[in-house]
Amino acid sequence: MSVAGAAADGLLVGALRRIGAVAVFFFRILAQCLPALGRPRVVVHQVYNAGARSLIIIMLCGLFVGMVLGLQGHDLLARFGSEDALGVAAALGLLKELGPVVGALLFAGRAGTALTSEIGLMKATDQLTAMEIMAVDPVRLVVAPRFIGGLVALPLLVAIFNVVGLFGAQLVGVQVMGVDAGAFWSQMQAAVELDDVAEGIIKSVVFGAACSLVAVYEGFHAAPTAEGVGLATTRTVVTSSVLTLLLDYMLTAAFL
Amino acid sequence: MTAAVQGLPAAAAAPEVVVDVRGVHYGFGRRAIFAGLDIQARRGRITAIMGPSGTGKTTLLRLITGQVAPREGTVSVFGEDVAAMPQRELFALRRRMGMLFQNGALLTDLSVFENVAFPLREHARLPESLLRNIVLTKLHAVGLRGAANLMPAELSGGMARRVALARAIVMDPEILIYDEPFVGLDPISMGMIVRLIRRMNEALGITSIVVSHDVEELGAIAHESYLLSQGKVVASGTPAELRASNLEVVRQFMEGIADGPVPFHYPAPDYVAQLLDGSAR
Numbered sequence: 001m002s003v004a005g006a007a008a009d010g011l012l013v014g015a016l017r018r019i020g021a022v023a024v025f026f027f028r029i030l031a032q033c034l035p036a037l038g039r040p041r042v043v044v045h046q047v048y049n050a051g052a053r054s055l056i057i058i059m060l061c062g063l064f065v066g067m068v069l070g071l072q073g074h075d076l077l078a079r080f081g082s083e084d085a086l087g088v089a090a091a092l093g094l095l096k097e098l099g100p101v102v103g104a105l106l107f108a109g110r111a112g113t114a115l116t117s118e119i120g121l122m123k124a125t126d127q128l129t130a131m132e133i134m135a136v137d138p139v140r141l142v143v144a145p146r147f148i149g150g151l152v153a154l155p156l157l158v159a160i161f162n163v164v165g166l167f168g169a170q171l172v173g174v175q176v177m178g179v180d181a182g183a184f185w186s187q188m189q190a191a192v193e194l195d196d197v198a199e200g201i202i203k204s205v206v207f208g209a210a211c212s213l214v215a216v217y218e219g220f221h222a223a224p225t226a227e228g229v230g231l232a233t234t235r236t237v238v239t240s241s242v243l244t245l246l247l248d249y250m251l252t253a254a255f256l
Numbered sequence: 257m258t259a260a261v262q263g264l265p266a267a268a269a270a271p272e273v274v275v276d277v278r279g280v281h282y283g284f285g286r287r288a289i290f291a292g293l294d295i296q297a298r299r300g301r302i303t304a305i306m307g308p309s310g311t312g313k314t315t316l317l318r319l320i321t322g323q324v325a326p327r328e329g330t331v332s333v334f335g336e337d338v339a340a341m342p343q344r345e346l347f348a349l350r351r352r353m354g355m356l357f358q359n360g361a362l363l364t365d366l367s368v369f370e371n372v373a374f375p376l377r378e379h380a381r382l383p384e385s386l387l388r389n390i391v392l393t394k395l396h397a398v399g400l401r402g403a404a405n406l407m408p409a410e411l412s413g414g415m416a417r418r419v420a421l422a423r424a425i426v427m428d429p430e431i432l433i434y435d436e437p438f439v440g441l442d443p444i445s446m447g448m449i450v451r452l453i454r455r456m457n458e459a460l461g462i463t464s465i466v467v468s469h470d471v472e473e474l475g476a477i478a479h480e481s482y483l484l485s486q487g488k489v490v491a492s493g494t495p496a497e498l499r500a501s502n503l504e505v506v507r508q509f510m511e512g513i514a515d516g517p518v519p520f521h522y523p524a525p526d527y528v529a530q531l532l533d534g535s536a537r
Contacts, residue, residue, distance in 0.1 A: 125359060125364070126357045126359060126361035127361050127363055129361065130357055130363075131363075133323075133350055133353070134351075134374065135347035135351050135375075135378075136375075136378050137347075
């Protein structure tokens with residue numbers, strides 16, 4: 001076998017091993033989710049950490065994305081003389097794609113990195129080992145509440161992102177470009193189905209699970225040094241982003 | 257002789273062995289750390305494990321607490337093989353052990369009080385008033401009752417280690433393991449820790465295992481010492497016996513001699529040859 005072939009084999013085996021390790025870790029977390037929910041205060045605190053602290057960046061970005069949608073949508077639709085459909089275009093674009101995807105990417109950058117570095121630092125300072133020695137499973141006490149927190153927070157953040165985004169699209173489309181407000185809202189109301197909303201919600205839940213899992217996995221398995229935690233944080237952003245876009249394609253294909 | 261040196265009442269028989277490490281082999285990849293290690297810690301005694309840096313002292317503690325399993329040989333605690341235990345039993349065993357980490361390993365998001373209360377909250381359903389009294393008693397024992405409301409970031413290194421000690425004893429363990437308890441402390445803090453280790457052992461009868469390379473401090477408190485080098489026990493006995501040893505490696509360690517069986521130079525090619533040969537690095 002060629003050298004390149006052997007190297008490719010090594011990469012493949014490495015990738016498979018990593019996917020397997022993440023899957024095993026995922027089941028370890030799932031098994032501890034119920035016990036973790038027995039302490040609602042800890043979980044709520046993590047929802048706050050992952051959610052409320054990402055609010056500003058999510059709202060700011062939602063506004064800009066919506067405004068760009070208003071401009072580009074108006075430009076595109078004006079070529080067909082159907083500017084009145086701007087509301088539909090903006091709503092479907094946000095609900096089905098931009099909300100969940102951009103929301104998840106921002107979430108990975110803001111909350112995911114915070115989770116990874118927090119857990120990684122706890123590991124580097126022996127706190128996780130200390131818990132194990134005190135006969136406390138750190139997956140139950142540290143990892144599971146943070147995973148649930150991210151899982152709950154992202155769909156909520158995406159919903160807020162969508163609302164602010166629609167406001168932004170309306171701001172530019174109606175107030176600046178002069179689309180009729182009645183047409184903007186009524187066409188949106190008529191065209192957007194419950195299925196479209198559901199697609200966005202399902203996507204945001206899946207992305208929330210994926211990004212949170214990657215973040216806690218990387219933190220929990222970081223090399224217990226300053227350099228290791230830094231590398232793990234970078235890996236969280238890269239892996240979460242790629243995974244989000246890959247899952248987005250798969251889910252979109254499944255829904256259409 | 258042994259008993260007289262330590263000022264202990266002469267016992268008819270040595271106390272039972274609580275932690276028994278027998279013929280343990282362990283390593284990372286091809287690098288062997290232990291090659292046939294034998295160590296026994298007896299009930300109510302302070303057992304010191306000494307050795308130069310990099311002899312796997314911390315790894316030994318991970319073996320005793322069941323965090324890693326030996327390649328060969330057995331580690332048994334209270335007569336049971338740690339490596340063969342399912343997690344539930346291992347956790348039950350760990351509740352009978354306390355461990356003091358090198359840097360304290362306090363949970364950074366909890367106050368001093370909550371750190372010490374942590375094992376109790378996890379394992380015992382106690383009324384709040386009783387829990388408070390237990391925690392304050394343990395904090396008082398390490399002299400930090402007044403620091404109960406501080407956060408770990410506000411503590412000095414010595415204080416953090418004393419809080420960690422209070423946490424380690426809050427479940428009244430039968431075995432207490434100290435990982436490098438003297439590293440990086442000023443002389444006053446060091447004296448406090450030495451006194452605390454001795455007091456825990458005398459007052460509570462806790463079996464103590466102290467991993468360290470501070471010969472002076474250990475000599476003052478240990479009943480038995482093991483000296484590790486290159487994966488094996490090279491000498492054991494009371495600190496006085498070790499100090500009187502003729503073995504070169506023991507003398508080098510006890511007296512802090514820079515070169516000897518443990519070489520000053522890391523293995524390298526011939527000095528002159530390397531300097532003259534410009535190509536190699």
